[in-house]
Amino acid sequence: MRSSEALLFLGCIATPSASFTPSSRRTTHLNVRNNSDRRWSSSSSIGAEQEEDTVTFVLDDGYDPAVAFNKEPPLANLAVSDLEKEFASAVPDLDGNPLTAAYLAKHMGIETVDSYTCPQQEVFRGLMSNGCRINLQPGGETAFYKCIVFEHLSHAQEKLKHSPFKLARDAQSYEVVANFxxxxxxxxxxxxxxxxxxxxxxxxxxxxxxxxxxxKCSFLxxxxxxxQGWYQHWLLLxxxxxxxxxxTLAxxxxxxxxGSNFWKDQEAGRELEAAVWESGSYVQPTAQNADQCSNVAKEWKIKxxxxxxxxSSMDCWxxxxxxxxxxxTECGRLAHPFADDDLKESxxxxxxxTHGDPKQANFLFxxxxxxxxxxxxxxxxxxxxGLAATDIAHFMTSAVHANLLVNGGEANLLEYYFDELQTHLVEYGAYDTAEDAVEQFSYETFMDQYEVGVLDLCRLVIAYTWDRFDQAVEPYDKEGCTRTMNKTSYNKSIPNAIWLVSRCDEIMKLQQMKVAKMMLLGQ
Known part of the structure; x- marks a missing residue:
């Protein structure tokens, strides 16, 4: 890891395992002047003529950084003074200046913020972003600060080498977040x-x-x-x-x-149209490498x-x-019709x-x-x-543990979603009556679209994302679950990988039977 990367976001300290219990805690107070020269001085009130803010960082002596790193050197050998320097630049704005209490007070609408803490164990480091929970003093309010600087992210550097168009795509994706x-x-x-x-x-x-x-971009x-009682799951069980x-998705x-009531507000509708992707979803072929659809067979033999x-015992091996x-290719078109000029109107x-990436890590409870x-x-x-059914296909294949999908579980969940959708389509004015709703969007239509969505996701998994399946994890493995929290089901769970392949095979067989039946009826 380069030293510049270490300086980016809490010294690139990753989220510790769930089993971590700090043996002791030391609080280090660093006084940050609220102007561009970044000099240190004693703290004063926010209303002082030369605005200065005390920024408090919490250092946990009991934490061994080595356990949180994967194939990167830890910062365990840093002296206390070095750690203080790392933490001093740990919560920077995009110019490298530490966030100030005045900034937090202004944008959060809080009258008094004297200082903030950023506990080491509440830092998130992902492939394409870094984040930290900020605790404000004296009121105890919290916020989540997310920072993205592509040139400091190794995954972004890899994209620059192998798929440069994805960097432009990712940059636009953060604009979508902000605008929405x-x-x-x-x-x-x-x-x-x-x-x-x-x-x-x-x-x-x-x-x-x-x-x-x-x-580069940042979000508060x-x-x-x-x-506040919120929690996440490794997978939904x-x-x-x-x-x-x-x-929630329904x-x-x-x-x-x-046609829902929302679209009666034309100004809000135009704003939304301009704010988000014309065709949403991370899965869609237009968001991936151009040759992905033609690499499925080759990649299946490898993955x-x-x-x-x-x-290997399955007949689809x-x-x-x-x-x-x-x-x-056809599944990609049908699952994401608003990326295809020939399909949009119909x-x-x-x-x-649609949410576009409804994996379990994006749901809190x-x-x-x-x-x-x-x-x-x-x-x-x-x-x-996009299509609701495509969003649900993504959710079912990415967020839900296989235990809830086998033995009729998938059908039970899909029927529940469809009933909820039908209820809310009437409630929010898309249709006048339940009869109208089911006539215009039947369960059969929903399932046809859903199954195409599943096949489309299988294309992505086999041709691309199974590169990331490097270790199987079970729900009882707390450390493993913490380490793979942000991964989708098929990239960490063997039962889910088996279920997905089985479902892919089943859907293609069903489609083949439908085609054969139509040909017979046509004869």
Whole structure:
């Protein structure tokens, strides 16, 4: 790891394992002057003539950084003074200056912020972003600060070498987040549906279309913190929480459905159209390498060896890749029709706003004071227009553990989602009656679109993302679950990989039977 990377975000200290318990805690106070010269001096009140802010960072002596790193050198050998320097630049703005209490007070609308702490164990380091929970003093409020500087991210550097167009895509995705979170559409959706989407207090976007590796941006977001009762899951294993997640998606899909009450506000509609992807979803072929659909057969022969013990006895072992490749391009078109000029118009009546990346890491849960299950929905980088069924295919294949999908579980969950969608389509004005709703969007149509969405995701998994399946994890492995929290089901769970391959094979066989039946009827 380069020293410049270490200086980027809390010294690149990753999230520790769930089993970590600090043996002792030392608080280091660093006084940060609130101007560009970045000199240190004693603290004073926010209202002082030369505005200065005390920034408090918490250092945990009991934490061994080595356990949190994967193939990168830890910072365990740093002296205390070095760590203080790392933490001094740990929560920077995009110019490298430490965030000030005045900045936090202004954008969060808080009258008094004297200092803040950023505990080491509440730092997040991802492939394409870094984040930290900020605790404000004296009021105890919290916020989540997310920082993205492409040139300091090794994964971004890899994209620059191998898939440079993805950097421009990713830069635009952060603009989508910022634009959606501040839109009238987002506000209206949360107020009407009750779905909880964290507010954006402030965003600083600095895209560079000429040289995307120089893109940088930051977000100061409302924090759905454990102290407020929020929690996440490694994968969804609880039926009630899975159904609540599906209900949340059903509400969002219905609220923005073509012809719903939302679209009566033409200004809000135009703003949303301009804010998000014309065709949403991380999965869609246009967001991936151009040759992906033609590489499925080749990649299946390579990737399947990771699961040979579990898959080699299946009758699809030899030919699944060839069969899927033969339909991959068409499935990509049908699953994402608003990326195809020839399909847009005919699919308009099904058009809605989709999350685009509904993996389990983007769902948070808590119980309200009345013991009602509440859902928080985060990360709208790939949000845009698409098919509800494609969004649900992504959710089912990425977020839900296989234990809930086998033995009729998948059908049970899909029927639940469809019923919720139908209810809310009427509630939010897309259709006048339940009869109209089911006539215009039947369960058969939903399932046809859903199965195409599953096949489309299988194309992505086999041709690309199974490169990231490097270690199988079980739900009882707390350290493993913490380490792979942000991964999708098929990139960390053997049962899910088996289920996905089985379902892919089954859907293609069913489609073949339908074609044969149609040919017979035609004869």
């Amino acid at each position: 979170l501040k839109s009238k559409a987002c506000q209206a959706a949360t107020e009407t549906t009750g779905v909880i989407i964290p507010k954006s207090f402030h965003s600083d976007l600095r895209p560079n279309s000429a040289n995307p590796i120089e893109t 977001l409302e924090d759905l913190s454990p102290e 609880d039926m009630a929480e899975t159904k609540a997640s599906l209900q 509400k969002i899909h219905a609220f923005f459905w073509h 399947r060896t990771k699961f040979e013990e579990h898959l 030899d030919n699944l890749g060839d069969r899927l490749q033969s339909v991959a 699919y308009q009546k099904y058009r809605t706003f 808590r119980r309200s004071a009345s013991n009602e299950l509440e859902i928080g929905l985060i990360d709208f980088q790939w949000a845009g227009f």
